[in-house]
Amino acid sequence: MARDAEDTRRRLLAAAADEFAQRGIAGARVDRIAAAAGANKALIYTYFGNKDQLFDAVFDALVVSTVAEVPIDPGDLPEYAGRLFDRNQTHPQALRLLLWHSLERGGMVALPEAVALSNADKAAAIAAAQRAGRLPDRYPPEELLLLVVALSMLGSAELAPADGPEALSRRRQTVTDAVARLVARDREEQR
Amino acid sequence: MARDAEDTRRRLLAAAADEFAQRGIAGARVDRIAAAAGANKALIYTYFGNKDQLFDAVFDALVVSTVAEVPIDPGDLPEYAGRLFDRNQTHPQALRLLLWHSLERGGMVALPEAVALSNADKAAAIAAAQRAGRLPDRYPPEELLLLVVALSMLGSAELAPADGPEALSRRRQTVTDAVARLVARDREEQR
DNA sequence: GCTCGGCAACTAACTGGTTAGTCGGCTATC
DNA sequence: GATAGCCGACTAACCAGTTAGTTGCCGAGC
Numbered sequence: 001m002a003r004d005a006e007d008t009r010r011r012l013l014a015a016a017a018d019e020f021a022q023r024g025i026a027g028a029r030v031d032r033i034a035a036a037a038g039a040n041k042a043l044i045y046t047y048f049g050n051k052d053q054l055f056d057a058v059f060d061a062l063v064v065s066t067v068a069e070v071p072i073d074p075g076d077l078p079e080y081a082g083r084l085f086d087r088n089q090t091h092p093q094a095l096r097l098l099l100w101h102s103l104e105r106g107g108m109v110a111l112p113e114a115v116a117l118s119n120a121d122k123a124a125a126i127a128a129a130q131r132a133g134r135l136p137d138r139y140p141p142e143e144l145l146l147l148v149v150a151l152s153m154l155g156s157a158e159l160a161p162a163d164g165p166e167a168l169s170r171r172r173q174t175v176t177d178a179v180a181r182l183v184a185r186d187r188e189e190q191r
Numbered sequence: 192m193a194r195d196a197e198d199t200r201r202r203l204l205a206a207a208a209d210e211f212a213q214r215g216i217a218g219a220r221v222d223r224i225a226a227a228a229g230a231n232k233a234l235i236y237t238y239f240g241n242k243d244q245l246f247d248a249v250f251d252a253l254v255v256s257t258v259a260e261v262p263i264d265p266g267d268l269p270e271y272a273g274r275l276f277d278r279n280q281t282h283p284q285a286l287r288l289l290l291w292h293s294l295e296r297g298g299m300v301a302l303p304e305a306v307a308l309s310n311a312d313k314a315a316a317i318a319a320a321q322r323a324g325r326l327p328d329r330y331p332p333e334e335l336l337l338l339v340v341a342l343s344m345l346g347s348a349e350l351a352p353a354d355g356p357e358a359l360s361r362r363r364q365t366v367t368d369a370v371a372r373l374v375a376r377d378r379e380e381q382r
Numbered sequence: 383g384c385t386c387g388g389c390a391a392c393t394a395a396c397t398g399g400t401t402a403g404t405c406g407g408c409t410a411t412c
Numbered sequence: 413g414a415t416a417g418c419c420g421a422c423t424a425a426c427c428a429g430t431t432a433g434t435t436g437c438c439g440a441g442c
Contacts, residue, residue, distance in 0.1 A: 003390080003391050003435090026215060030429085042429085099294055139365050146351050151341055154338070170331070177329070178330075181375075194410060196416075196417060221402060233418080234417080
């Protein structure tokens with residue numbers, strides 16, 4: 001086997017993402033990760049430090065890729081919710097890792113910097129759209145963002161299993177429609 | 192100390208609820224549970240079988256008490272959402288245990304019978320209200336229930352930490368208002 | 383073009399501590 | 413004194429992290 005530290009690192013990270021997503025931090029086994037990556041356990045410690053830091057590396061990578069792949073569109077929150085919904089379908093790992101993180105780490109203070117930053121950005125984008133009149137201002141920006149994220153979690157097979165593709169697309173329709181209602185104008189302020 | 196098997200059982204169950212809520216199944220330590228309950232570890236095995244069955248006992252008790260304490264009111268879903276929201280405040284254990292369960296157990300099939308039953312009941316109540324015209328039928332009953340439950344999760348300090356009591360009551364207001372919008376009549380069908 | 387030395391990448395085996403689960407006996411109570 | 417309730421001590425397995433040593437690669441020197 002060719003020696004390629006960078007590639008080994010990547011393999012370990014991918015295997016760790018699977019293991020942590022499936023079993024959480026406490027349930028994950030370092031030996032299993034190494035075996036799945038086809039690497040030696042000791043490499044985990046040379047590359048990542050320890051089990052916890054390995055989880056951090058996995059989680060950070062997840063946050064970065066999610067933020068990159070699902071940019072917010074304050075002008076069309078229903079569509080944004082739909083895309084988050086879809087991502088929970090295509091990346092079932094993601095929500096699980098997020099949940100493990102909040103359960104096993106979240107001393108409810110421990111929001112990782114990357115998440116906090118991206119949330120702040122998104123809330124700012126929503127606030128700007130509200131000032132511009134493109135979104136109603138009945139909810140504070142942070143809470144509107146929370147509403148959207150909470151609803152898009154229904155795309156997760158974990159929390160809300162849907163049976164069959166037609167049930168799934170109906171579910172998606174429900175979610176985007178719900179967000180549309182949340183950001184709809186009241187009658188008196190309709191254009 | 193007086194010998195009272197029933198009481199010891201209760202203490203073990205309560206201590207287990209704390210431990211499992213905080214650390215999950217894999218992270219929970221049987222010795223810690225016994226110590227917290229002021230009982231001997233071996234009693235866990237005589238009363239509950241093993242660690243997993245102890246978790247089941249904790250979880251079942253949680254489902255039973257939740258269903259009993261927060262009855263659904265299909266005629267006033269916003270208020271129902273508000274009460275679920277409040278319960279997530281007063282019983283932070285509950286949502287955590289639910290999440291642990293879905294992460295560590297949920298082969299996405301493993302919905303415990305009690306949960307499935309109570310969900311079916313609630314969905315049926317919603318469906319009846321829809322037929323009676325007391326709720327709009329734009330969403331299938333199961334999905335409407337999901338929407339309400341998802342939104343009420345914002346009352347959890349885990350998933351959506353709120354700082355300060357005023358932020359919390361604003362959050363509650365947001366949630367009940369959001370549910371109200373979801374079940375509001377469209378203009379043309381307004382009474 | 384060859385080789386040889388140094389080093390980064392990698393490995394197998396081990397360690398120390400932890401943990402779920404068990405077992406034989408003790409004790410309060412009736 | 414019978415028995416349900418309880419306990420201390422034990423075990424076998426497990427697991428994160430370490431260490432001493434091996435292997436393949438690459439560039440300097442000839």
